[in-house]
Amino acid sequence: MSNGVVFRDIAGRYDRLNSLLSLGQDQKWRDTVVSRLPGGRLLDLGAGTGAANEIFGDREVVALDPAPQMLALNDGRQRVVGVGEALPFGDETFDAVFSAYVFRNLDSVDGTMAEIARILRPGGMAGIVDLGRPEGERAAALHRAGTSVVLPLAGMSIGARDEYVYLHRTLDKHPPPDELLANTPLTLLETWRLGPMGFVWAALLRRST
Numbered sequence: 001m002s003n004g005v006v007f008r009d010i011a012g013r014y015d016r017l018n019s020l021l022s023l024g025q026d027q028k029w030r031d032t033v034v035s036r037l038p039g040g041r042l043l044d045l046g047a048g049t050g051a052a053n054e055i056f057g058d059r060e061v062v063a064l065d066p067a068p069q070m071l072a073l074n075d076g077r078q079r080v081v082g083v084g085e086a087l088p089f090g091d092e093t094f095d096a097v098f099s100a101y102v103f104r105n106l107d108s109v110d111g112t113m114a115e116i117a118r119i120l121r122p123g124g125m126a127g128i129v130d131l132g133r134p135e136g137e138r139a140a141a142l143h144r145a146g147t148s149v150v151l152p153l154a155g156m157s158i159g160a161r162d163e164y165v166y167l168h169r170t171l172d173k174h175p176p177p178d179e180l181l182a183n184t185p186l187t188l189l190e191t192w193r194l195g196p197m198g199f200v201w202a203a204l205l206r207r208s209t
């Protein structure tokens with residue numbers, strides 16, 4: 001069996017398990033963000049296998065991801081290998097940027113936000129959704145205790161325990177979105193919470209005209 005076939009198998013199980021862990025809500029959570037973004041040219045930052053492709057409508061979509069194996073499984077027409085911190089695009093070339101379940105993996109959120117601001121046209125918008133902890137110390141502690149047990153077990157079930165222990169740890173990587181995105185060059189329009197206990201956060205930002 002080739003590596004490509006093995007990766008495809010793992011990526012398929014990974015997508016299915018993620019869907020299960022979010023109780024099948026992961027696409028609905030992506031859509032609450034995509035539905036607030038303008039039409040035109042959209043960058044899917046950290047696009048992975050293209051899980052969001054079906055909800056982009058008739059936008060012109062460019063899929064960017066550092067993992068060529070993920071992009072190989074993405075059926076989007078325009079696929080670019082790269083990272084959010086150094087976007088390989090000209091200034092003011094996109095109407096919208098969308099990013100789902102990626103921000104925990106970034107080396108630099110500030111660097112990525114500066115790049116997003118650079119490639120957006122004046123008035124362009126960015127929408128982000130990611131996993132974190134619920135608001136409030138007690139709810140966050142309860143959630144932390146839960147994911148320390150559930151995620152390693154879920155990962156073990158698909159032979160990917162280490163990846164899911166990593167996921168558990170990254171949930172504490174960032175402060176809440178209002179704090180995380182307070183000092184970007186974009187205007188933070190709105191943040192909101194989704195999912196059980198509100199452990200999923202979403203944010204909408206705009207580049208000034």
Ligand SMILES: C[S@@+](CC[C@H](N)C(=O)[O-])C[C@H]1O[C@@H](n2cnc3c(N)ncnc32)[C@H](O)[C@@H]1O
Pocket residue numbers: 045046047048049050051052064065066067070082083084085099100101102105106107
């Ligand atoms: C959990 S997946 C999410 C994929 C897709 N956005 C989705 O909604 O299913 C996280 C993705 O972020 C990508 N990623 C990791 N570091 C990145 C970076 N610095 N810039 C852009 N993407 C990154 C990974 O390769 C992976 O495809």
